[in-house]
Amino acid sequence: MESQYHPRSIEPEVQREWAESRAFAAPDASAKPKYFCVSMLPYPSGKLHMGHVRNYTINDALYHFLRMKGMNVLFPMGWDAFGLPAENAAMANKVAPGKWTRENIAYMKKQCQSMGWAIDWSREVATCDPSYYRWNQWFFLRLWEKGIVYKKTGLVNWDPVDMTVLANEQVIDGRGWRTGALVEKREIPMWYMRITQYADELLDSLDGLGWPEQVKQMQRNWIGRSEGIEFTLPYAPETARRMKDDKAGVKVFTTRADTIMGITFAAVAAEHPVATEAAKGNPQLAAFIEECKRGGVQEAELATMEKKGMPTGMYVLHPFTNEKIEVWVGNYVLMSYGEGAVMAVPGHDERDFAFAKKYGLGIKQVIDVEGEPYSTDAWQEWYAAPGRNVQSGKYDGLEQEAAIDAVARDLEALGLGTRRVQYRLRDWGISRQRYWGTPIPMVICPTCGDVPVPDGELPVVLPEDLVPDGSGSPLAKTPSFYQCKCPKCGGDARRDTDTMDTFVDSSWYYMRYTCPDAPTMVDARAQYWMPMDQYIGGIEHAILHLLYARFWTKAMRDLGLIRIDEPFTNLLTQGMVLNHIFSRRTAKGGIEYFAPDEVETIIDAEGHITGAKLKRDGSAIDYDGIGTMSKSKRNGIDPQDMIEKYGADTARFYVMQANPPTDTVLWSDESVEGSFRFLKRLWAMVHAHLEEGRAERYTGGELTTELRELRFKLHRTIEKVADDYGRRLQFNTAIAAVRELLNLYLDMKDRSPVARAVAQEVLEDSVLLLAPIVPHIATALWQALRPGTRLLDQPWPAVDATALVQDSIQLVVQVNGKLRGHVHVPANATREQIEAFALRDETVAKFVAGQKPKKVVVVPGRLVNVVV
RNA sequence: GCCGGGAUGGCGGAAUUGGUAGACGCACGGGACUCAAAAUCCCGCGGUGGCAACACCAUGAGGGUUCGAUUCCCUCUCCCGGCACCA
Numbered sequence: 001m002e003s004q005y006h007p008r009s010i011e012p013e014v015q016r017e018w019a020e021s022r023a024f025a026a027p028d029a030s031a032k033p034k035y036f037c038v039s040m041l042p043y044p045s046g047k048l049h050m051g052h053v054r055n056y057t058i059n060d061a062l063y064h065f066l067r068m069k070g071m072n073v074l075f076p077m078g079w080d081a082f083g084l085p086a087e088n089a090a091m092a093n094k095v096a097p098g099k100w101t102r103e104n105i106a107y108m109k110k111q112c113q114s115m116g117w118a119i120d121w122s123r124e125v126a127t128c129d130p131s132y133y134r135w136n137q138w139f140f141l142r143l144w145e146k147g148i149v150y151k152k153t154g155l156v157n158w159d160p161v162d163m164t165v166l167a168n169e170q171v172i173d174g175r176g177w178r179t180g181a182l183v184e185k186r187e188i189p190m191w192y193m194r195i196t197q198y199a200d201e202l203l204d205s206l207d208g209l210g211w212p213e214q215v216k217q218m219q220r221n222w223i224g225r226s227e228g229i230e231f232t233l234p235y236a237p238e239t240a241r242r243m244k245d246d247k248a249g250v251k252v253f254t255t256r257a258d259t260i261m262g263i264t265f266a267a268v269a270a271e272h273p274v275a276t277e278a279a280k281g282n283p284q285l286a287a288f289i290e291e292c293k294r295g296g297v298q299e300a301e302l303a304t305m306e307k308k309g310m311p312t313g314m315y316v317l318h319p320f321t322n323e324k325i326e327v328w329v330g331n332y333v334l335m336s337y338g339e340g341a342v343m344a345v346p347g348h349d350e351r352d353f354a355f356a357k358k359y360g361l362g363i364k365q366v367i368d369v370e371g372e373p374y375s376t377d378a379w380q381e382w383y384a385a386p387g388r389n390v391q392s393g394k395y396d397g398l399e400q401e402a403a404i405d406a407v408a409r410d411l412e413a414l415g416l417g418t419r420r421v422q423y424r425l426r427d428w429g430i431s432r433q434r435y436w437g438t439p440i441p442m443v444i445c446p447t448c449g450d451v452p453v454p455d456g457e458l459p460v461v462l463p464e465d466l467v468p469d470g471s472g473s474p475l476a477k478t479p480s481f482y483q484c485k486c487p488k489c490g491g492d493a494r495r496d497t498d499t500m501d502t503f504v505d506s507s508w509y510y511m512r513y514t515c516p517d518a519p520t521m522v523d524a525r526a527q528y529w530m531p532m533d534q535y536i537g538g539i540e541h542a543i544l545h546l547l548y549a550r551f552w553t554k555a556m557r558d559l560g561l562i563r564i565d566e567p568f569t570n571l572l573t574q575g576m577v578l579n580h581i582f583s584r585r586t587a588k589g590g591i592e593y594f595a596p597d598e599v600e601t602i603i604d605a606e607g608h609i610t611g612a613k614l615k616r617d618g619s620a621i622d623y624d625g626i627g628t629m630s631k632s633k634r635n636g637i638d639p640q641d642m643i644e645k646y647g648a649d650t651a652r653f654y655v656m657q658a659n660p661p662t663d664t665v666l667w668s669d670e671s672v673e674g675s676f677r678f679l680k681r682l683w684a685m686v687h688a689h690l691e692e693g694r695a696e697r698y699t700g701g702e703l704t705t706e707l708r709e710l711r712f713k714l715h716r717t718i719e720k721v722a723d724d725y726g727r728r729l730q731f732n733t734a735i736a737a738v739r740e741l742l743n744l745y746l747d748m749k750d751r752s753p754v755a756r757a758v759a760q761e762v763l764e765d766s767v768l769l770l771a772p773i774v775p776h777i778a779t780a781l782w783q784a785l786r787p788g789t790r791l792l793d794q795p796w797p798a799v800d801a802t803a804l805v806q807d808s809i810q811l812v813v814q815v816n817g818k819l820r821g822h823v824h825v826p827a828n829a830t831r832e833q834i835e836a837f838a839l840r841d842e843t844v845a846k847f848v849a850g851q852k853p854k855k856v857v858v859v860p861g862r863l864v865n866v867v868v
Numbered sequence: 869g870c871c872g873g874g875a876u877g878g879c880g881g882a883a884u885u886g887g888u889a890g891a892c893g894c895a896c897g898g899g900a901c902u903c904a905a906a907a908u909c910c911c912g913c914g915g916u917g918g919c920a921a922c923a924c925c926a927u928g929a930g931g932g933u934u935c936g937a938u939u940c941c942c943u944c945u946c947c948c949g950g951c952a953c954c955a
Contacts, residue, residue: 253954
């Protein structure tokens with residue numbers, strides 16, 4: 001073997017062998033247990049970034065480990081190829097989004113291959129391929145037939161200059177990103193998916209998932225289930241006359257029906273029909289309503305926003321007492337939640353309290369919390385706590401639950417209300433007024449209305465050669481696309497020119513990996529591989545993507561396409577890759593950013609960065625702290641540079657050794673050097689060993705204490721690394737354990753035949769332990785250690801139980817819980833013997849100082865604590 | 869405001885079920901090799917006191933439980949993430 005480590009010659013050679021032998025193709029049936037691990041598919045932006053490197057390397061390490069453990073593992077890859085950036089790039093460079101996207105995919109695929117990830121490329125999926133998105137369309141139509149897909153109007157951001165709809169991220173400070181024009185809200189018809197129909201199941205089945213608690217909690221909050229009572233506050237006679245044909249009163253929802261006797265007013269949202277009606281002929285109120293509609297977007301200010309309101313002059317009646325209750329417009333009532341109206345109980349709701357105080361409205365205590373005083377002077381937190389009803393007529397003395405039951409019964413008897421569950425979750429609007437996405441397979445016929453495209457005509461193919469100009473949707477300007485005949489009456493009709501949200505694409509791509517060539521949406525292979533055993537991706541997808549994918553899976557199940565309830569059994573949310581940020585203000589007042597390799601940092605006595613200067617001219621620049629790698633801040637590290645300078649293995653090793661995968665990782669050039677240094681040392685160790693000739697690995701025979709300890713360490717490490725890879729998904733500690741083992745190995749100077757046999761064993765197994773992280777160097781070293789065999793065929797090293805047997809063990813000795821020494825005792829020593837050994841220790845004796853121990857705690861295998 | 873997660877050397881982090889705090893690495897300091905540098909190798913590296921042996925202090929702050937607490941409980945401070953007037 002070469003005496004030096006040359007990643008640039010090893011890596012391409014190893015990769016060629018893998019490709020030629022189709023080493024990572026996973027069969028769709030096997031006697032081995034299956035394991036399906038997937039990383040969230042990348043957007044083909046142009047080239048890989050460090051976040052991808054981290055994401056796919058975690059996935060790859062799991063692949064190799066579980067393959068060695070005897071599983072049939074599948075690691076597929078695909079491209080989230082639809083979306084806005086392609087349209088923007090198309091506008092900037094005057095190329096069609098399709099061409100741009102496919103070129104990016106080709107380049108990034110090559111990068112993936114040079115990282116050496118064990119991807120089964122025969123299953124590659126790109127969501128912009130008609131063979132993929134036709135099933136988005138097909139499934140959309142099935143959901144439409146079931147009533148899960150429906151049409152209603154929705155609010156969009158409208159740029160009045162470009163005459164186009166803007167995505168939320170294209171609205172900056174209320175203005176269009178291209179035109180700078182003030183963005184308007186417009187109502188247009190859109191398609192929705194009834195995800196709320198699955199709200200309860202989406203909530204309940206979270207409990208059984210092997211996901212981070214944080215993500216589950218975020219989904220729970222997002223779904224936002226609350227149980228309460230919906231009831232009607234009937235209009236007072238004169239209000240009923242004004243509201244004419246409109247229902248019989250104001251509908252409200254409450255989770256605190258026990259406080260119903262404390263109502264002193266009602267509040268409605270600015271958009272509520274009662275407010276609209278009241279504003280007629282009341283310019284002051286109309287102006288206030290306009291003000292409310294405009295505000296209320298800057299979320300951060302909402303919590304501190306002052307409660308404002310105005311009386312409407314409308315009245316409703318208390319359902320039990322028939323007391324007249326004034327209706328106010330309140331800026332704290334949201335039209336989008338519940339019924340857009342609330343019963344106001346200032347006595348026991350903090351918002352209502354603040355409102356009542358401000359406008360001099362009544363505050364009535366109806367709940368008593370034992371031991372706490374009540375006064376209407378200032379809000380106290382216990383006012384909102386559950387308690388016993390007072391001043392509530394027939395409900396007096398009831399505890400919260402009993403009171404709610406009684407109120408619910410009474411409202412039901414009056415026909416005014418009923419128990420109901422309310423969700424925060426809204427239905428999923430999937431229409432996008434964009435070009436680069438899945439066309440919605442619907443035809444709008446002037447006589448028949450919305451008519452689905454017949455299955456036989458799918459896919460509705462997206463023309464790929466259009467170049468958007470930023471004004472309006474290109475599809476809406478392309479008659480050859482939208483002109484069509486109505487499938488029902490044969491008359492002239494127009495296609496829906498909207499496309500689907502790209503979250504549709506990512507809701508089921510992982511199932512298509514299992515059967516990319518299926519003539520149906522999915523086939524039996526999906527049932528074999530699903531549910532996915534491990535999903536890996538960024539925390540930023542904690543809510544939307546993961547919730548939509550769960551919904552989509554349940555919808556597929558209900559259509560009989562697959563028999564699973566949840567798509568992702570385990571989830572790992574990997575942390576982001578960060579780097580230092582350097583900048584300086586330009587003369588014109590802008591900010592100029594500098595890449596970390598352009599600057600030299602200034603470090604204070606404590607080792608903290610305080611500033612920096614530019615390498616090329618020594619001028620001072622500012623240190624802006626740490627942030628995610630981004631193009632605009634110029635602090636990204638190009639994986640390609642890493643591969644060229646150090647090789648893929650160093651890049652892989654670096655991102656895995658720094659910290660646990662769930663933490664953010666700070667880029668450090670020095671640590672990269674350290675990773676490279678380790679791989680060079682590993683190479684040198686194997687080389688030095690083989691210089692003296694290959695040895696047969698140790699199988700038995702008399703050992704010195706030193707060699708026994710080395711073998712003990714080896715087999716302990718095999719156990720630990722397996723646990724770290726397989727159970728804890730903590731690769732940094734696995735790597736540290738192997739480094740410890742190799743440090744001990746380097747201390748061993750014995751060159752006797754038996755020592756060389758142990759050395760062979762240690763080196764072979766260490767290479768296998770590291771193979772999931774650094775497969776290229778591991779392959780090369782394995783070939784040198786075991787000529788004629790192939791690393792990929794090796795199982796995970798077996799633990800030799802005899803190596804773990806110790807006849808003497810070291811125990812920690814404490815006096816009063818403080819470490820005072822160590823003792824060696826026979827492994828089978830009794831409690832009494834251990835105690836005797838400990839008390840005989842000199843240091844222990846010194847601290848015990850002749851006193852009689854009050855108590856001696858013996859923890860077998862660990863420590864002795866003498867209490868005096 | 870509510871919910872969730874954190875805080876350990878100069879830095880990244882380790883300590884998995886309450887049992888040796890700081891594994892492993894980075895940076896740094898010293899030395900060897902070299903004409904020299906790089907690379908490589910060896911030694912040191914939480915703080916205070918001490919020549920040293922060693923002792924004391926120390927896991928955001930304060931308290932508690934325990935023979936023993938980074939780990940469990942209570943109070944507080946700060947940081948990160950999510951939601952945000954949710955009735």
